[in-house]
Amino acid sequence: MKTRYDAEVVIFGNGESIKDGSVVVENSQIVYAGESEHAPTAKTVQECNTIMPGLWECHGHFIGLEKLDFNQEFFTHPFHQAMRVVEDARVALYSGVTTVREVGGYGVYLKRVIQEGTVPGPRVYSSGGMLSITGGHGDLHSLPIGVWNYLSLHSDHWMFNTVDGVAECLKGVRKQLRQGAEVIKFHASGGVLSELDDPINQQFSTEEVKAIVEEATRANVAVAAHCHGAPGIKNALEAGVKTIEHGTYLDDELAELMIEKDAILVPTRFIIEESLKMRDMLPEYARIKMDQSAGRHWEALKLAIRKGVTIAMGTDIAGSRKSPLNRWGDNAKELEYYVKAGMDPMSAIVTATGNGPKTLGPRAPRSGMLKEGYDADLLLLRKNPLEDITILQDSANFQAVIKSGSPVWFKS
Ligand SMILES: [Zn+2]
Structure with a gap:
């Protein structure tokens, strides 16, 4: 089953980011990371401010x-x-x-x-x-x-x-x-x-x-x-x-x-x-x-x-x-x-x-980046760490931690 995460900002982990992007996860892997416009549809769609790799x-x-x-x-x-x-x-x-x-x-x-x-x-x-x-x-x-x-x-x-x-x-x-x-x-x-x-x-x-x-x-x-x-x-x-x-x-x-x-x-x-x-x-x-x-x-x-x-x-x-x-x-x-x-x-x-x-x-495993074929280890954030790196120190700024495609915890 696919899950799609739509975010105002996607930080890929390779030094690049985009606005209005999506990450689609199937089982434990990422199957799509890029612009929302071209993202595959999924039964479950979650929205967040920023998404980045774990x-x-x-x-x-x-x-x-x-x-x-x-x-x-x-x-x-x-x-x-x-x-x-x-x-x-x-x-x-x-x-x-x-x-x-x-x-x-x-x-x-x-x-x-x-x-x-x-x-x-x-x-x-x-x-x-x-x-x-x-x-x-x-x-x-x-x-x-x-x-x-x-x-x-x-x-x-x-x-x-x-x-x-x-x-x-x-x-x-x-x-x-x-x-x-x-x-x-x-x-x-x-x-x-x-x-x-x-x-x-x-x-x-x-x-x-x-x-x-x-x-x-x-x-x-x-x-x-x-x-x-x-x-x-x-x-x-x-x-x-x-x-x-x-x-x-x-x-x-x-x-x-x-x-x-x-x-x-x-x-x-x-x-x-x-x-x-x-x-x-x-x-x-x-x-x-x-x-x-x-x-x-x-x-x-x-x-x-x-x-x-x-x-x-x-x-x-x-x-x-x-x-x-x-x-x-x-x-x-x-x-x-x-x-x-x-x-x-x-x-x-x-x-x-x-x-x-x-x-x-x-x-080196295929991890650390939002990229097709990589481990689906993700952070869904309420704020953008590119504006303030310290937001990563407090999980109150997180919406979810996802490991291997499954939520470790999730707060809507
Ligand atoms: Zn040491």
């Missing part, structure tokens, strides 16, 4: 934590975390996020319960665990190494996987693929929330990064690199990494290299702004590193926009419902920062729609 969150973590402190991961039972994550997924979908590229967390398992129809949630493409060097960003430096190694090696659910040397890097990639990873995530530099490492320093040698990328490529999977410092960004790009996450120390030369390599920046400004708001709750080491890098990150974002680097929306969102900030469902705040940093609202929408699937490289 949002893609390209850097999230379904980890069920309430604090921005990696140690919580160790002191919260995995079942407890996993059950929180189910609600986070529902909230994300209800707020308009119809797809999540998850770069470390329970996503590979969450995907299964969503796909089988047990619980509501977005489409999930997950990396499984994140690969890190011993002592790197994905290591809990305060734990005895024996405890850490045990967890890293023996737990399927563990979001961290420390690997050293080419052989372990290959094993790490294969382990994530084995549990259903559809993108590979590794830490190419130090981080802010880890205790002892420096965000500016490169992590993993050139040989190790090459091994990770080559192994992922053999499985047709793209690689995402957490990267703050310039050496790590450069090393990752030269090895063929598809997406640079954070990109704090991006400069002119690196921005040009990103364009040359057709790489995508996933800025995650949201997590920085949220962390600054809850500065006092961060561990002291993280607070110091946050203060040192927040301003630099803002400059890097502005530079990337100015230079025309391809950007995909990602927040680094990780907090469960009881978290004071950084909560699933607030994903669209990220777009406000892009506009403040110099992006026009249409381009901001493209980062969260048409550019989303590109972050999965060869596994």
